[in-house]
Structure formats: structure tokens, C-alpha cells
Amino acid sequence: MKIQLMSIKYKKTLSRVDLSLNNEVLALLGKEKTGKSTLLRIMAGLLKPTEGNILIDYKDAESVPISQRRIIYIPEGYGLLRDLTVEENLFLTLKFLSKREEKVKEEFLRAVEIFNLKDLLSARVRELNLDDKLRLALARAFISRPSALLLDEPFKGFPTYLKKDYLPRLRLLFSWLNVPVVIATKNYEEAIYLSDRIAVIHNGEIIWEGKADLIKKKPGNIEVAKIVGLRNIFTCVTEKIRDGFLIVNCRGVRIRVDPPEIKDIKEGQRVTIGLPPEEIEVKEVVKDVKGKNFFDGKVIEVSCAENFFEVIVKSKIGNIVSFENPQKVYSGEIRRGREVYIVFSYKTPCLIQSSLECLIKSKHSKN
Numbered sequence: 001m002k003i004q005l006m007s008i009k010y011k012k013t014l015s016r017v018d019l020s021l022n023n024e025v026l027a028l029l030g031k032e033k034t035g036k037s038t039l040l041r042i043m044a045g046l047l048k049p050t051e052g053n054i055l056i057d058y059k060d061a062e063s064v065p066i067s068q069r070r071i072i073y074i075p076e077g078y079g080l081l082r083d084l085t086v087e088e089n090l091f092l093t094l095k096f097l098s099k100r101e102e103k104v105k106e107e108f109l110r111a112v113e114i115f116n117l118k119d120l121l122s123a124r125v126r127e128l129n130l131d132d133k134l135r136l137a138l139a140r141a142f143i144s145r146p147s148a149l150l151l152d153e154p155f156k157g158f159p160t161y162l163k164k165d166y167l168p169r170l171r172l173l174f175s176w177l178n179v180p181v182v183i184a185t186k187n188y189e190e191a192i193y194l195s196d197r198i199a200v201i202h203n204g205e206i207i208w209e210g211k212a213d214l215i216k217k218k219p220g221n222i223e224v225a226k227i228v229g230l231r232n233i234f235t236c237v238t239e240k241i242r243d244g245f246l247i248v249n250c251r252g253v254r255i256r257v258d259p260p261e262i263k264d265i266k267e268g269q270r271v272t273i274g275l276p277p278e279e280i281e282v283k284e285v286v287k288d289v290k291g292k293n294f295f296d297g298k299v300i301e302v303s304c305a306e307n308f309f310e311v312i313v314k315s316k317i318g319n320i321v322s323f324e325n326p327q328k329v330y331s332g333e334i335r336r337g338r339e340v341y342i343v344f345s346y347k348t349p350c351l352i353q354s355s356l357e358c359l360i361k362s363k364h365s366k367n
């Protein structure tokens with residue numbers, strides 16, 4: 001199936017959205033209340049756009065009844081029938097497909113096995129935890145044999161450890177279905193892992209679209225850069241431009257930047273750089289400085305995150321966030337009030353040019 005959204009507008013929520021989707025996984029990435037859910041409901045046929053057209057296999061969607069589109073929409077919360085059992089939810093889905101009785105039983109048993117629902121068949125949906133509900137919702141989608149699958153924040157409320165377990169299984173399900181899939185999420189790590197392509201939506205508009213692996217390298221503007229986890233953003237002035245690198249001055253601190261390419265930049269021009277926290281080191285002593293920028297600062301905050309410590313260092317250019325190994329904190333090398341050096345390679349800074357082209361590394365590039 002091919003789905004095309006052409007100049008879609010919806011009241012004050014969406015303004016001129018153009019998207020095309022083939023047999024691929026597309027992530028709609030954006031913050032809360034940016035129009036993600038509205039766009040999914042429009043694609044599912046549950047809302048009619050104020051302006052614009054939707055084409056399904058090059059035909060106007062208006063001419064295709066919703067029942068024949070076979071576009072399965074799993075809303076936030078999964079849209080399950082909470083007073084029915086798991087078994088009843090599955091059989092009701094199959095009943096709507098009008099299949100022969102032997103075929104219904106065969107597909108029911110297959111879904112129960114694939115999604116490990118055997119021990120939950122007699123449980124009512126309201127008794128299930130998030131893990132069980134998601135498996136049931138995916139099982140219903142699987143047996144529906146959709147022409148397209150739309151998921152709205154499928155991992156909302158999930159603990160991190162459980163989500164990590166689910167991501168590869170969900171990706172496998174998508175490959176089995178081999179249909180267009182759209183996932184709405186505000187988590188860029190989910191988007192990158194699950195999707196082939198990402199469309200970033202902000203204030204009802206698509207502000208970035210491209211292959212999932214490119215959003216980490218060229219998010220295109222500061223808003224997208226923030227969505228993909230860039231924390232340290234500073235305005236500087238270019239002092240020198242050489243073949244393959246440039247020197248920028250940030251509040252008296254000279255920083256060398258080695259971007260993959262330099263274009264449309266002149267000496268004396270104001271530019272914005274970003275420093276990914278996971279590529280910054282906080283050190284008490286600097287020994288090997290080859291290929292590295294470094295300047296001094298003072299640790300003002302140390303806090304424990306999921307599997308690292310977030311360290312904030314006050315420096316001449318402003319407060320800088322670094323993600324540090326717990327061992328450096330436990331050993332006392334990094335502690336509040338300590339005078340330290342901020343160290344990062346020439347290739348670390350992301351250059352946001354006048355054209356707003358930013359070259360950003362992966363948040364987990366160290367892993």
C-alpha cells in the first residue's frame with residue numbers, strides 16, 4: 001500500500017503536511033501536542049482534514065470505505081475492550097474479518113503463541129499490566145492482516161528496561177507484516193531504532209524528514225537538535241577558516257571545529273555550535289591534548305541518571321553538561337566544587353550554520 005498526504009490541514013492543529021509512505025516504518029517524532037495523534041487519526045480515516053487530500057494507492061481515500069482500507073490504528077492506551085477477556089478481544093477482532101471458522105481458530109492459536117498470551121486468555125483487560133495490554137493490542141493488529149499499521153505512543157508509561165526488551169520484538173513484527181507502519185512518539189531513541197524514516201513534527205508542521213540514521217548527523221535546525229538530545233548549544237564568532245576546519249571564539253574561549261564540510265561560512269560570522277554531552281570528558285588533569293579542545297571550569301552539580309552521572313560544569317562559555325562514568329564520581333575524581341577541565345575532540349562540536357544545518361553525533365556513539 002502507498003499512502004500520500006497532500007497539503008493536509010486540520011483546524012489549528014495541522015498546517016500543510018505533506019508525507020508519502022510506502023512499505024516502510026515511519027516515525028512521527030515530536031513533543032506533546034504537536035499534531036502527531038491528529039495526523040494518525042486522519043490517516044486512519046477517523047478525522048476528516050480541513051484541507052488537503054489523502055491518496056491510498058493513488059486513489060482518493062474518500063472513495064475507499066474505511067472498512068476496505070484495512071488501516072489498523074492502535075491509539076494511546078491501545079483501544080482494548082477493557083471489560084472483555086483477552087480471548088474475547090481476539091475472537092471479536094477475527095469475527096469482524098468474516099473468516100471461516102477453521103481459519104479463525106487457526107489464526108487465533110497462532111496469535112496466542114506468537115504473543116505469549118496463553119496464560120492470559122481468561123483475564124479481563126482491566127486486570128492486565130502495560131506489558132500484557134501491548135501484547136494483546138499487537139496480537140489484534142497481527143490477526144487483522146492490516147494494509148497499514150498506525151501506533152500512537154505505544155511505549156508511553158513503560159519502564160526503560162521493559163521497553164528495551166520490546167523494541168527488537170516490535171521491529172520483527174513490522175518485518176513480518178511488511179506493510180506501511182507509522183509510529184507517533186516523542187522519544188527519538190525509539191524513533192531511530194524502529195523506523196526507516198523519520199518525520200519531525202513541530203507546531204503542526206513537518207520541519208524535518210529523512211532517513212532515520214541521518215537525523216543524528218543533520219537534524220537541520222535547533223528545534224530538531226534539541227529533540228535528539230543536544231544539550232550544550234552556544235553562539236560563537238568564527239575567527240579563522242582553514243581547509244577542513246575553523247576556529248570559533250565563544251566568550252573568549254577559542255574552539256577548533258572539524259566538521260565534515262564547511263560551506264557558506266565567513267570569518268567574523270556568528271555561528272552556533274552544539275556539544276553532545278556524551279562526547280565531553282570532565283578531567284582533573286589534562287595530559288594528552290592532541291586533537292582535542294580543552295578549557296577550565298568548576299563542577300556545580302552532579303546527579304545520578306539511569307546508567308551514568310550527569311555533571312554540570314560552569315565555564316566561561318556557560319554551563320556545560322557531560323555524561324560521565326559512575327566510577328569517576330565514586331572515586332572522587334568528579335565532585336561538586338572541584339576545579340576541572342572540559343575536554344572534547346575537534347570533531348565533537350556540531351556546527352549549526354546560517355543555513356541551520358547541524359552535524360550531530362549519536363547520543364550513544366560511545367556505546
